[in-house]
Amino acid sequence: MKQFELGKYKGLNVDRFDVSVKEEELNEALNYVKKSLDEIQVEKNEPIETGDYVIVNFEGTENGKTVPKFRERSFKFRLGDENVLQEFSANLLGKKMGETVIFETSIQPVLLEYQALWGQLITFSVEIVKVYCIKEPELTDDMIRKIEPRVKTLQELKEFLAAEINQEKKAIARAANIEKVFQALADQSKYEFDEETLKQAAENLYRKFAEELKAVHDMELIHYLMQRKITADELLAECKEEAAKIILGEKILDAVIQAEGIQLTDEEMKQAKEQLKKRKSQQDNQAADLAGELKMLETQQLRRTAMDFLLEANLAKG
Structure with a gap:
């Protein structure tokens, strides 16, 4: 990145992703349960x-x-x-x-x-x-106990489903909140990308996506492009946009780590070493750069800690 200057990074009062369970969401879940029953x-x-x-x-x-x-x-x-x-x-x-x-x-x-x-x-x-x-099948107490042994009444089933929906929304909320906060941080900061670096990062993402598409979904990239009705250049443009987010996000996190003096705890250091040891025991190549990989794990943990800090410091209370 040619230029980067971290702007205001605390107290931005960004609206949180709503994780409350709406009545229509609960009703939809109840209807799904009913549809699973014999007509x-x-x-x-x-x-x-x-x-x-x-x-x-x-x-x-x-x-x-x-x-x-x-x-x-x-x-x-x-x-x-x-x-x-x-x-x-x-x-x-x-x-x-x-x-x-x-x-x-x-x-x-x-x-x-x-x-x-x-x-x-x-x-x-x-x-x-x-x-x-x-x-429509009735959710009697007997029927409810067969569906979910942990509950006994319709009210308990509603509470159970509401908790499940809430947990699912919380899982989605972190990514949504991160996106909101980082957009606000980007608006506060000054930066200029090095085009050659950005281009290389985009091409790396493009190749990685093609490899994962083949390995995980057994799909060739050309078939994916045909399915989405986009060109390879359009996909590469999407990768460039994603690469820009990643590069800027890492710059912001690293600047916050330095500004706040964020360090790993002894427990976090211990976990990073154990994680590296476990990873090495599952790999054939024991001659890898252990110090380099440990440094990478430490950096990842520091950035996660900085991420938590930024969410806490910038999301609106409530």
């Missing part, structure tokens, strides 16, 4: 309404001859579904289980498999075998 079918003897489920045997004939594509038993559909002939819903509406409905219609199919029959006049005979509606 409850309630048989109906009343006239069929839109939204009811029906099981029918039907046969379609043209000039007295059966049309094979329009002959089926135990056909299940929901009245009003768009992927079923609209005439089925229209002619079954108001009828009851056990009745047989006969109607004539000119075919205007919505499914491709019936396109060849477009415009043909078909007489349908539809036997209504069963009519039922789907009832």
Whole structure:
């Protein structure tokens, strides 16, 4: 970086990422739990309404001859579904289980498999075998205990889900808060990138991304680009933007470490050495630069400590 000058880095009063659990989020979680339960079918003897489920045997004939594509038993559909002939819903509406409905219609199919029959006049005979509606499962105490043994009542389940949502949002919040604080710090600081260094960092990120894409997802970079409908140059531009954030972020953290005199505790130093020892025991190359790697681990820990300091010093209270 050609130039860097740390600006105001404390007391910026940046709004925190909201981790409170909203009522709609809790309701969504409860609905997800309900959908995981077996549906409850309630048989109906009343006239069929839109939204009811029906099981029918039907046969379609043209000039007295059966049309094979329009002959089926135990056909299940929901009245009003768009992927079923609209005439089925229209002619079954108001009828009851056990009745047989006969109607004539000119075919205007919505499914491709019936396109060849477009415009043909078909007489349908539809036997209504069963009519039922789907009832939303109730979260009784017995059902709740089966779902989650750690809770006993609906209220306890709500509290459990709220805690789970809160933990998930807290995990997301750190990254979101870091992004907010670093943007505020960048606005306060003066800096100028060395273009050659930035270009090299972007290319390194590009290559690393391509390697991880292949190793983790078994996907070639060209397929990823086609999937996103972007060019290699556009991806490289994204990498350059990310590289700029990383370089600037490290400059800010290192400047704060120096300004605040942040040092590792004896316990943190011990953890860094143990981490290095464990890493080396899992690698074949024992001749690596241990001092250099230890220094890197120490730098990472110092930057994490500085990060925590900046979050505490700049996020709005509450």
